[in-house]
Amino acid sequence: MLTENFKNFNNLLETRKVEQRRHEEILLEKLEIGGNCDLFDGSTLELLGKILQDTEEKGLMRLKVFNNVINWIVPKMAGVGTGAVAMDEGSKYAAEIAKGYLREKMLLEVGSKNVPMPSKAVETITQQVTQTDFFGTLRDTVNSIANTAQAALVHATEKVQEGGAMAVNYASETFINNIAGPTTEMLSKPPLAVGAFLLGAGIVGGGLSMIHTMRERSGFGLIDNLIQKSYEFIENGKISEDSHDPRLDLIAYFKNVSEDPKHLGHKLSQEEWLIFAGSVRAARASVLHDMTQAPRIVVGEEVKEGINRQEKIVEDIVSNQQALAESDIALATEILSQFGEHLGKDIDPIKQKLKYDNNLLPKISLYSKVFIRGGFDATGIPMAWRIATFGFKSAHKAARVATFGAIP
Amino acid sequence: MNENKINDFINSFSNEILQESGVSTEGTETSKRLLEEVENRVVARLFLEMVALLTPEQASRVTKDISEDDTDPAKLMESMGHEIPEFHIRMAKALQSLRGELIEDFKKLTEQK
Incomplete structure (x- = not known):
């Protein structure tokens, strides 16, 4: 079981090739700015890989x-x-x-x-x-x-x-x-x-x-204390505006421990390492969750008027979006018109009705892509989408095999 | 994410839509042109989906920053994304919705022809 786990971690390390982060400042900066920090980063995976490989009995957690x-x-x-x-x-x-x-x-x-x-x-x-x-x-x-x-x-x-x-x-x-x-x-x-x-x-x-x-x-006492404070914080939320954030303490301490060749003197059992890493993961997830919350904005009368004006703009955008749904169909028709020869139908009359200005498309594409790239940087969606698509295709293939037999 | 990666993603996403619709996109000039058109359509829609998620304050900031400062639109949109609750989930839903919508439209139009 442990060997299998170690193989899995090694595979992850090999396939992900995550850049090693050397300073906790970089990590925290990534958390604050990037917002898409991996919950288990490269150094964590490397550490857990080493721990799972180590068969020497440490600590007394084996019960x-x-x-x-x-x-x-x-x-x-x-x-x-x-x-x-x-x-x-x-x-x-x-x-x-x-x-x-x-x-x-x-x-x-x-x-x-x-x-x-x-x-x-x-x-x-x-x-x-x-x-x-x-x-x-x-x-x-x-x-x-x-x-x-x-x-x-x-x-x-x-x-x-x-x-x-x-x-x-x-x-x-x-x-x-x-x-x-x-x-x-x-x-x-x-x-x-x-x-x-x-x-x-x-x-x-x-x-x-x-x-x-x-x-x-076994030296887990200090870590256990950090973990408990982090969990209490996650469970109960911030006590006051100026209170310390114990989640960041836990993340930073784990960073120090994992990067020190002697792990700052901690000799923990495998279970304790996993508890430690798992708690850091929970802390990171909680921090990321907070950072994606909309900030509370205290709105004054003057600002409200500005917002009302902006709401009109947003309404227009939404309205345009609804119109766009219709143009989607229209454009799909136009796209399909390029298959005119294959479809064997003359759809020129439809194209005449569209009045769609194709010259706009390159500009739309050029400017929109820049925005989309930024937006996607905040989501990590492309990777998730490909994983989901792969899963869907695999399931679809499995269903076909189950229904019709092996696909030649 | 660099420009190439976003292009790859949109290309892959558009290709899957066409394949799912039963339209081949390999080989001919016509099919390349078709793929390009779908990609343009996807980009335009995604852009609007993202803009629609902005709050009025954010929309105002985007307008102001882009028009007055030498702001990188990608960085600006990224920071906006972090401020919007469940932004990644909403965008994933938008992608899913767009995919389903386009496939349905393509199939419908193909059947009509």
Whole structure:
């Protein structure tokens, strides 16, 4: 899978041949002026290509601890179908809440009745829940296991200075030892499904907590902070006119990291690099989106009069455009008249009615093309159009083959 | 985008319209002339589509800048494009609409003949 991804990135690099940008000023200038900056530029693709090729284990994001814990729990669930299903549903429930949430926010949110539970879990659990404060218990369970996971990892990395596999194993052991008692208790309590559901949600909470700690320990903490601020900005918009734009901070920092041969000392896992690059992409998209918004214009009375005059001009243009639609048909007729011999019809009478001045066309073409070139520079449409056309033709060909067989 | 690229795009776009209409554009002088006419038509329409998207203030600025200053129309139009919400989507729709319209007209006229 990774090899395949790397091949894809290499292909992209080879085919795009994007000019390397050496300074963040150039990037920002491109964002501000060009407005059509690639969301993943050349340096990003190159960096991701290298990261995906690198098989050396960096960071602790591989969730080995989490896997170890799951491997420990699963045998205990063997033969207990309802419990296993409920635990799985509990995991999904917590994971669903975690989507798009910061870790702290997620832990606060778990147990909220506003977050819908998975349908299967609802079927399984609601029949058995007799406790009036089920959601409160759920929140307490998740927080408890999350804190245990975080503490286990902190303890492990402090004890095993070098980190890596030894710390992972030690953290797994510490984590398991700490939740062994509560887990056994939950799985032995009737109704089993409720306990298993709580446990599943708790394990996911623990995993998130551990990821949070791992990021800080692997040097992802600073980046994570930039990412979170950028996402908050994208989600909530600008707080005040003079506030800083954290999206640009994130973009600029990524530029520095990706261009430094040692990546400014960051030793991130592949997943973390992808999160980093993906967040930068979101920030760029957001900046570009803002830059294509029409500016708010405060219009005074004097300006309004000018606008009203201009509106008349625009109305005329629109009116001309409608007339132009008719002339399109007329011109199409005239164009087809050049096929007179092939069509075998005399369409001179039609041409007489058109009264179209062909001498205007070169001038229209010359001046209009200059404007169109500028307009298209703001859209990137020609490339998109060709891609879309290629897709349409491919689909059309596939449909023909499917309907009539192979095309000779 | 340089002049050649925009010419290539318009040429390709016009060619596809003619092919879709069932009209060959290869070989003869007549067919070359036909392609040229379609290209002129596409250019004229696209120009008007772009102008129609301008706000009154922008239309005023275009008129003023072009008439009074030594302004590059391409740069001016590019900057206008960035100010118009969803400009690229609108232009893509205009292209799609123009394509469909021309093909339909060509086919209709061909059938009439």
